[in-house]
Ligand SMILES: Cc1cc2nc3c(=O)[nH]c(=O)nc-3n(C[C@H](O)[C@H](O)[C@H](O)COP(=O)(O)OP(=O)(O)OC[C@H]3O[C@@H](n4cnc5c(N)ncnc54)[C@H](O)[C@@H]3O)c2cc1C
């Protein structure tokens with residue numbers, strides 16, 4: 507389901523944490539976000555630790571992101587689309603930042 | 604042939620608690636044998652309540668036993684955490700149950716009254732308050748109740764635990780304190796003798812002085828060979844879990860609880876489905892609907908996993924503690940609520956197994972009650 511950066515010439519623009527980003531078309535949201543250089547995609551709701559996509563295959567639930575206003579989406583299972591609005595789920599003291 | 608003083612068959616909640624108690628009581632060489640079968644896994648698939656709430660409606664002996672188990676958990680839980688170094692997400696901060704209509708309330712009020720009276724006769728206090736909607740909402744200030752909730756009941760000294768951590772902690776402590784655990788061997792046959800019993804697995808034979816059969820539904824086949832018919836039947840429960848949420852539900856309810864990791868567990872259906880551990884859309888649908896009726900915000904949670912598991916249960920819901928007719932060195936421990944009862948399975952039960960003297964308080968929790 508993932509295509510490599512080399513073979514994809516096409517890109518789409520996503521809005522990540524409010525900023526437009528050009529990412530390869532056809533990749534998963536998780537891959538796209540990691541590809542922008544972000545090291546973590548959410549913080550644990552209980553411990554506050556930073557977390558990032560881990561299994562990239564729908565099993566571990568580490569990759570949850572807000573995608574087009576829907577929270578807690580498994581971003582490794584969703585393909586990027588032009589204009590997609592993506593927010594990382596970073597919290598401090600239990601509040602969304 | 605390998606030798607042990609006591610062999611415990613089954614390393615689930617019941618077997619592990621008992622085996623741990625036996626090594627703590629210095630009962631000699633204790634061997635616990637467990638082969639994990641996919642369908643015999645309620646110890647790894649249950650809801651994790653440690654409670655006596657509504658238990659023993661059919662049986663005053665069991666009601667008191669369950670009550671005592673939770674009093675003992677207050678010490679057993681922290682001690683197990685300390686000995687194992689594993690945090691159990693254990694808390695005795697109460698268990699509640701909301702009422703969604705007047706009929707439901709009437710039934711619960713009547714049952715509570717009955718259990719209170721039984722307790723009074725038997726010299727203890729069954730603690731449960733009936734609350735109105737406002738009072739019930741005060742227990743859960745961070746979650747708005749659905750409009751149908753008219754009130755609820757609450758017992759402040761019941762609680763919950765992570766049952767997987769509990770099992771791991773019991774097994775670990777058992778091993779640390781000298782117990783031998785052989786995982787992956789399936790017991791095929793129990794062969795009683797004059798003074799010794801032979802336990803045949805698919806791999807080895809063992810000889811021992813005493814045997815404890817705590818193999819859940821697996822016990823039925825083992826005891827059938829000895830001419831004992833166990834009064835167990837399968838009763839399925841299905842559970843759903845949601846994605847993690849910030850802590851907001853401070854007390855467990857029968858229908859939903861929030862775990863230490865933030866996950867909500869929703870359960871638990873009661874179905875006769877034989878030994879099928881599958882899940883059904885109908886049960887998921889009805890449980891999810893009820894959960895949302897209770898807490899509308901749950902409609903926004905994602906459902907991430909679900910599973911079915913088979914209860915080990917008797918006709919009257921009470922557990923069975925007995926020896927086999929003609930063999931007073933073969934003990935059987937089977938039944939429901941082995942998480943709640945772990946504290947006693949780890950203290951009073953091992954003492955009985957060592958001494959051979961069955962305590963009065965569980966005299967009536969034997970096999971004979973099914974043959975009248
Ligand atoms: C959906 C659900 C929710 C529940 N919720 C709660 C709750 O909230 N609180 C509570 O207190 N209880 C609860 N229970 C009940 C509780 O889970 C059970 O009482 C408990 O797990 C029974 O443990 P056990 O060790 O007796 O049996 P089991 O868990 O069945 O363990 C027996 C072990 O023996 C092994 N075995 C079987 N045959 C053999 C053999 N021949 N050789 C070797 N090994 C063998 C099995 O594989 C298994 O590992 C729930 C149960 C279900 C199904």
Ligand code: FES
Pocket residue numbers: 536558559560561562563564565566567568569570580581582583
């Ligand atoms: S990275 Fe594991 S589920 Fe998405």
